[in-house]
Amino acid sequence: MTLRLDQQIAFLNEADRLKSTLRATTLCDGSRPENSAEHSWHLCLYALVLADQAGPQVEIDRVIRMLILHDLVEIDAGDNPIYGDFDQTVVEQQEQLAAERLFGLLPDDLRDELRAIWEEFEAAETPSARFAKSLDRFQPPMQNLASGGGSWIDYKVTPQDIETRIAAKITRGAPGLWTYAKRRITAFFAQGAL
Amino acid sequence: MTLRLDQQIAFLNEADRLKSTLRATTLCDGSRPENSAEHSWHLCLYALVLADQAGPQVEIDRVIRMLILHDLVEIDAGDNPIYGDFDQTVVEQQEQLAAERLFGLLPDDLRDELRAIWEEFEAAETPSARFAKSLDRFQPPMQNLASGGGSWIDYKVTPQDIETRIAAKITRGAPGLWTYAKRRITAFFAQGAL
Ligand SMILES: [Ca+2]
Numbered sequence: 479m480t481l482r483l484d485q486q487i488a489f490l491n492e493a494d495r496l497k498s499t500l501r502a503t504t505l506c507d508g509s510r511p512e513n514s515a516e517h518s519w520h521l522c523l524y525a526l527v528l529a530d531q532a533g534p535q536v537e538i539d540r541v542i543r544m545l546i547l548h549d550l551v552e553i554d555a556g557d558n559p560i561y562g563d564f565d566q567t568v569v570e571q572q573e574q575l576a577a578e579r580l581f582g583l584l585p586d587d588l589r590d591e592l593r594a595i596w597e598e599f600e601a602a603e604t605p606s607a608r609f610a611k612s613l614d615r616f617q618p619p620m621q622n623l624a625s626g627g628g629s630w631i632d633y634k635v636t637p638q639d640i641e642t643r644i645a646a647k648i649t650r651g652a653p654g655l656w657t658y659a660k661r662r663i664t665a666f667f668a669q670g671a672l
Numbered sequence: 673m674t675l676r677l678d679q680q681i682a683f684l685n686e687a688d689r690l691k692s693t694l695r696a697t698t699l700c701d702g703s704r705p706e707n708s709a710e711h712s713w714h715l716c717l718y719a720l721v722l723a724d725q726a727g728p729q730v731e732i733d734r735v736i737r738m739l740i741l742h743d744l745v746e747i748d749a750g751d752n753p754i755y756g757d758f759d760q761t762v763v764e765q766q767e768q769l770a771a772e773r774l775f776g777l778l779p780d781d782l783r784d785e786l787r788a789i790w791e792e793f794e795a796a797e798t799p800s801a802r803f804a805k806s807l808d809r810f811q812p813p814m815q816n817l818a819s820g821g822g823s824w825i826d827y828k829v830t831p832q833d834i835e836t837r838i839a840a841k842i843t844r845g846a847p848g849l850w851t852y853a854k855r856r857i858t859a860f861f862a863q864g865a866l
Contacts, residue, residue, distance in 0.1 A: 506688040
């Protein structure tokens with residue numbers, strides 16, 4: 479029992495490092511970059527508050543479990559900003575290695591259970607995973623709108639760049655959220671806010 | 673529909689401020705104070721990983737919903753460190769006002785749904801709420817053990833002070849976690865680590 483708890487706590491202590499993984503997006507007040515741990519919490523809250531945007535086959539509690547775990551691999555692999563340029567094959571290899579190491583700190587039964595939840599998110603095939611992915615793409619533009627541009631300024635993006643990167647992914651799991659985001663993004667750029 | 677989404681996003685943007693609410697506990701590496709948003713994420717992960725410490729009547733998904741919401745009121749009321757001295761009646765009044773204002777940003781149905789989850793946590797009467805409260809008391813000593821003392825140093829506490837403040841609350845929802853914490857805390861102070 480004690481050995482099991484020691485493994486569980488070792489994993490939870492290692493997971494603490496996600497609080498030091500920085501993202502391209504800032505807080506709504508623009509004061510500093512958001513880290514991936516607080517971002518993950520925020521997405522869980524998005525899931526609770528925006529559950530009415532999910533299709534009938536989506537299980538919100540499963541979505542939340544995915545969102546708790548979805549960025550853990552960034553402890554080893556780092557965050558890949560939406561507007562950055564990355565070799566997707568390399569990123570996926572790094573993330574698989576990270577998953578191997580991190581979930582491998584757990585007792586075998588928990589390792590398998592939590593890794594399966596993360597793999598479901600990554601595969602983005604089930605309705606719950608698609609909705610979780612949609613929220614993960616929907617939150618950064620909401621942060622950028624609130625902070626007056628955020629990572630859109632850093633990456634010098636146009637409304638068309640934004641649409642190319644996020645429209646299909648948000649629409650796949652939560653079409654109403656893309657309709658809403660598009661309207662607000664269009665209005666924001668039309669004001670000449672950037 | 674749009675008005676509803678505007679209200680939902682206004683709430684989610686206001687909730688972003690929890691990322692700027694600082695706690696007495698530091699990250700495991702001692703580098704900086706933990707904020708209440710990333711702390712809430714960490715507790716959700718604790719619930720997933722330590723579910724085997726919960727009694728049979730505990731619903732882990734409900735525990736997680738409580739943990740996502742449990743500290744939101746700190747946006748207005750601030751965090752009250754475990755070893756600080758507070759007038760509990762004043763704190764509860766401040767937190768009720770905060771709940772009124774924050775959940776009040778939401779459409780009525782969501783306001784009632786989420787506030788009920790938070791009230792269940794606060795009341796600490798259901799098995800799920802008790803387990804959630806136990807995790808909230810169990811995580812800070814794990815952080816302090818990892819960082820070499822943390823808030824125990826700042827507040828100059830003894831092992832007896834720690835036991836007085838957290839033993840009953842952890843034991844009520846997760847007796848195995850207090851047994852584990854006590855053994856590790858005793859060993860830590862016996863080493864003369866502080
Ligand atoms: Ca608290």
